[in-house]
Amino acid sequence: IELESAPPQAGRTVRGHHPHFQAVSKEYTGVARVEPLLQPVLREGRITAPLPSLEEIRQHRRRAMARLHPTSRRLLNPHIYKVSLGPALYELIGRLRARPGGPERNHAP
Numbered sequence: 001i002e003l004e005s006a007p008p009q010a011g012r013t014v015r016g017h018h019p020h021f022q023a024v025s026k027e028y029t030g031v032a033r034v035e036p037l038l039q040p041v042l043r044e045g046r047i048t049a050p051l052p053s054l055e056e057i058r059q060h061r062r063r064a065m066a067r068l069h070p071t072s073r074r075l076l077n078p079h080i081y082k083v084s085l086g087p088a089l090y091e092l093i094g095r096l097r098a099r100p101g102g103p104e105r106n107h108a109p
Helices: 054-067 087-098
Strands: 014-017 025-028
Touching: 014 087
Parallel strands: none
Antiparallel strands: 014 025
């Protein structure tokens, strides 16, 4: 997961950081596709994109679920879907945790 201002690019090596353990990171090579997780339709109370129909929402969800590995889709003992943080989001979280009154400090970054 990365900030909107620093999206990863398909075809390039992407570094992912563990969300809780500072020393754990991994490089992903051969990233074939990058897809925004958030598709804003409202900004400051105004519609910014055409609103999908209920059927379009259903179809989108079906396609997204079909892309998940079967072990992540199953309802009985599903595998954990692992998520890594991109460099910009990882740094932002580190700065927020370091601030007085910020989120818990017992986790890295």
